[in-house]
Amino acid sequence: MKIPRFMIAGTHSGVGKTTITTGIMAALAEAGFNVQPYKVGPDYIDPTYHTMATGNKSRNLDAWILDEDTVKKVFLKSAPKADIAVVEGVMGVFDGSSGTVDLGSSAHIAKLIDCPVVLIVDVRSMARSAAALVAGFQNFDPDLKIAGVILNRIGSERHLKLVTEAIETYCSIPVVGHVKKNAGLELPSRHLGLVPTVEGGDLPKMVKSLAGQIIEGIDTERLVNIARNAAEIPDETAAYYIGALSSGIDHGRQNVRIGIALDEAFSFYYQDSLEALESKGAELVPFSPLHDQALPGEIDGMYIGGGFPEIFIQELSQNSPLMKEIKLAGTQGMPVFAECGGLMYLSREIVDFDGNGYQMAGLVPGSCIMEKKLVGMGYVEAESLSDNILAPKGKKARGHEFHYSRIEPSKNSYFKYAYRLQRNRYREPVLDGYVDGNILASYVHHHFASDPELAERFVQNCNNFKKNRLRKCSDEN
Known part of the structure; x- marks a missing residue:
């Protein structure tokens, strides 16, 4: 060739x-x-x-x-x-x-x-x-x-x-x-x-x-x-x-709709990660945390990737209708996966470089505080500390981090870390992210092509949520 x-x-x-x-x-x-x-x-x-x-x-x-x-x-x-x-x-x-x-x-x-x-x-x-x-x-x-x-x-x-x-x-x-x-x-x-x-x-x-x-x-x-x-x-x-490439595609799988945050504030996605989700049966439906007042209709999960929420912090904080809907969906069991900027958006607040706090979606019980120097940069191996929507407890996945903020758990809150990170650069293990049932948010950027089982598990969790949603709708009717 x-x-x-x-x-x-x-x-x-x-x-x-x-x-x-x-x-x-x-x-x-x-x-x-x-x-x-x-x-x-x-x-x-x-x-x-x-x-x-x-x-x-x-x-x-x-x-x-x-x-x-x-x-x-x-x-x-x-x-x-x-x-x-x-x-x-x-x-x-x-x-x-x-x-x-x-x-x-x-x-x-x-x-x-x-x-x-x-x-x-x-x-x-x-x-x-x-x-x-x-x-x-x-x-x-x-x-x-x-x-x-x-x-x-x-x-x-x-x-x-x-x-x-x-x-x-x-x-x-x-x-x-x-x-x-x-x-x-x-x-x-x-x-x-x-x-x-x-x-x-x-x-x-x-x-x-x-x-x-x-x-x-x-x-x-x-x-x-x-x-x-x-x-x-x-x-x-x-x-x-x-x-x-086509061996892992299941063309008979029931499709799910996953809302994906995509606008000026959130744009960090690997094309091959998105295609890995699609190959497992996901239809990716874009929405804008900056401009949309509501989530797309009948979605079965959310993927909020990285970006620059700190640059658009005021506009994001003013869009309270969408943040309330995201929080409600998460508390009602919808799988929500967030990476880096997505973690920041799901926190209770982002504190900017000048120390000013801005309210965010509130699914993660903590504040993301901007620092004037890098907090984390480089390749990491993330070990899941418990079962989550991407991986079972103990599974290790490679990724990377690049962020100027840190997460500070809220006082008197239940905060369960998602991962133990082994940093390739310094080798010291650190705890990262937040997990609670259907919620998974961390500073780690994953690449689903590196391990298709991550995409498979996420889509399956979305499919389970869809079945429960449709069953509930049927019962109500």
Whole structure:
């Protein structure tokens, strides 16, 4: 199977990966290519820029949360449908979950899907030394196929000539493009990274402008040639993974309707997680905690993902009719699953960076307090402390956390923690989240493709609630 593809990776974080990758994706899409985007790692926001640039849902390739087979399934599920697949790396190309192995790194993913790499190098204040830097990356892992280099922060035409000659002479790798220093190519950001595209504003215009500026200095034809020269994927390999995708789908299952919070405040969802729920029989029905006064009709469960509720805290707190309905549904037994921003929304209040409290839905008996430094960041393994709507007691699931708030249980309240977290970064166990029967809320972001049983159990719990709801309606009639 021929799948044209390349990865854009960097020597380090902050080298300009997302800006340049988004511009290249948009330029290829404008040139008429059907581009399928991907992001290495657990990031939610960068993929929204990919989707805006290409019109296709970006997918996460994370070799720590997902096993290697699942990474290949996720890639082969979507890549064959496009003209070209473009993968954005994470951090530096060799940075992953360890200092000694490449697990979870861009290099790991590139080798898993046999993908040529285009390396972005920040060459500000260097010339011939850039060749030494590229040679180091080239020789560090000979199995990684570095097929081209993009130079960022070029100061002048002479600077470009010096750096290009050095890299192409000593490394025998073509320089396929450059971005000038002070080019004004910068996407808006805040405390958790880039501003999500769901917030709209001038972001669509910015992405279009990026494409126009990027194409001036980058040879997209050479990038397309790199993609087309990527190794073929053996037909039997492709058939195995593509066939495995449909093996867990139960087409005879009774459908359930799950309300999913989706607006400017809540947008952090993995596309493959949503499709995992759908494959188990769920119809996902969007609603907006910001704008809707009521929940969608006849839903059997709720999924409130992550986002930026702290940015829209006042608007959320003013929509009391919806919060009252959410609390009533939860207390009446509807399965409610919330991640990070969703946990914050379900708490009794959010206390902002200035110490001001705003009332929230109140299904979780505690306050979420914003801190001015990161409280949790990185990969985690979550062990369920009791049976819940996703997993039985003792089951472990991999995920990640990234939050500036902490949960403080209310005084004199019954607060039952959901998970014992083993943090990959520091290894110390901590308690996290809240569980009470049909309610599960925590700071952990799950990826249902990593363990389809999580999606299976959630949908089954929603189905049980549906049966009870229909039985009750029948009895009343």
